[in-house]
Amino acid sequence: MKPSTEPISITRGQGGEVEVEGVLDSLAADVLRRAGFLFEPTLRGHWIRLPFDMGRDWENERATWAAEMLSAARYPVRLDPDLRADTPEQAGPSRPARPPTMTAQAPPGRQPRR
Numbered sequence: 001m002k003p004s005t006e007p008i009s010i011t012r013g014q015g016g017e018v019e020v021e022g023v024l025d026s027l028a029a030d031v032l033r034r035a036g037f038l039f040e041p042t043l044r045g046h047w048i049r050l051p052f053d054m055g056r057d058w059e060n061e062r063a064t065w066a067a068e069m070l071s072a073a074r075y076p077v078r079l080d081p082d083l084r085a086d087t088p089e090q091a092g093p094s095r096p097a098r099p100p101t102m103t104a105q106a107p108p109g110r111q112p113r114r
Contacts, residue, residue: 007076010063012083018059020048020066028075035066060085 008022020032029039032048040047050059064085070077 005076007078008070009078009080010067010083011080012059017052018050018063018083024048027073028070031069031073032066035069036062037066057085059083 006023008020008024008028010018010020013019020037024032033039037048037050040049050062060083063079063083067077067079067083
């Protein structure tokens with residue numbers, strides 16, 4: 001089977017919903033389902049979208065994750081720029097999640113094992 005050269009488009013619609021357009025095979029559909037996209041039947045096929053009112057950050061994370069996974073599977077993907085979730089490299093350095101660990105030391109008066 002020859003893969004389609006038409007890109008899979010992930011965009012934010014006029015009503016604010018995140019939707020997918022393009023030719024999908026079963027693997028691409030499974031990736032989108034795993035990312036949280038819903039497949040709603042319509043008269044012309046399926047409307048593929050994320051659930052409504054989950055918040056823009058959640059929608060951006062899911063759309064970016066789906067685009068990255070589809071790209072890793074070598075599908076041509078076009079992700080709307082305003083859907084791109086901030087990656088850690090773009091967000092800047094963050095402080096450590098927990099303080100640095102300390103090495104174990106023998107209690108006073110006891111010789112360390114060698």
